[in-house]
Amino acid sequence: MKKLLILLLAWTCAGPALARPLLVAAASDLGYCIDELVAAYRKTAPEVAPKVSLGASGNFFAQIRNGAPFEVFLSADMDYPRQLGKLGVADGATLTPYAIGHIALWSLDPQVDPARGLAALVADARVKRVAIANPITAPYGRAAKAALLRAGLWDQVQPKLVVGENIAQTAQFVQTGNAQLGIVSFATLHASKLKALGRHALVPTDGLPPIEQGAIVTGAGAGNPHAAGFVRFLASREARAILVRNGFGVPAGAAE
Structure with missing residues (x-):
């Protein structure tokens, strides 16, 4: 026993x-x-x-x-x-x-308004760096590139790009101030530690996959x-x- x-x-x-x-x-x-x-x-x-x-x-x-x-x-x-x-x-x-998934423009800079849309990436002189995920390996980066191409802004934005390995690193570039704006996943902005930070606006995806x-x-x-x-x-x-x-x-x- x-x-x-x-x-x-x-x-x-x-x-x-x-x-x-x-x-x-x-x-x-x-x-x-x-x-x-x-x-x-x-x-x-x-x-x-x-x-x-x-x-x-x-x-x-x-x-x-x-x-x-x-x-x-x-x-x-x-x-x-x-x-x-x-x-x-x-x-x-x-x-x-x-x-x-959905993509959104996100910024922690109080002088940069994501509600202005993708045009702000080139029209706003304060926007020196724009974060996106790698379009080659990250689907959200691919979606960001597709939206910029559709808007006719890809060539103009390229010199400003800071490319993250994945969407999490892309968000980190915005959090740390290495980019004034980022095109990130909308889901990322629902994280408890990010919900109250900065401002965001959904990127229209009409006509995109x-x-x-x-x-x-x-x-x-x-x-x-x-x-x-x-x-x-x-x-x-x-x-x-x-x-x-x-x-x-x-x-x-x-x-x-």
Whole structure:
């Protein structure tokens, strides 16, 4: 009996350590709500321990393509996960749109008014630096470039650009004063530490492709049922409520 009690005590103490890990690569724009999403999922699956890495979607795409062991990829677009499915390193059947992003002009400079729109990037002489995410690797940077091209301002703004590796670093450039204006994700401005800072205005995206964000189970996650479970969870009412509360839109269709 004593040995049994010792074994039971050891098993109880080791319980949390035995939680099955789930390696998630998530776009930086999710940085301010991913913990809430993970906590909500764990209520339905306490036996899993998601471990989230945040970064630029393009960088994660390259890493997963080259064998990184991430089991779920939450991209800031649909194209990167779709490509992984075509390459055979992710399960294309699990590709799911989970959020719609928006871009916004944001400034902490009281003399710079984002409500003037993109034209202020060139018309306002006080704007010396403009922060955007890298258009090559970050979908929000790609969206910012597309908006500037549509407005006919890309060539004029380029000399002022300060380029962040991802949307989080782009916001940091504005926070630290290294840029008077930034084109950031609207969701970033919903973070508790940023909500009351500066002023912002949504960038009109009429005629531009929506920033549709996609999740997919990678090849590494094929044997982990929680990989598919987490992707399915993102379509739930609870997950969608979290995303909307944090500045995202959600895809059309009824939530589960």
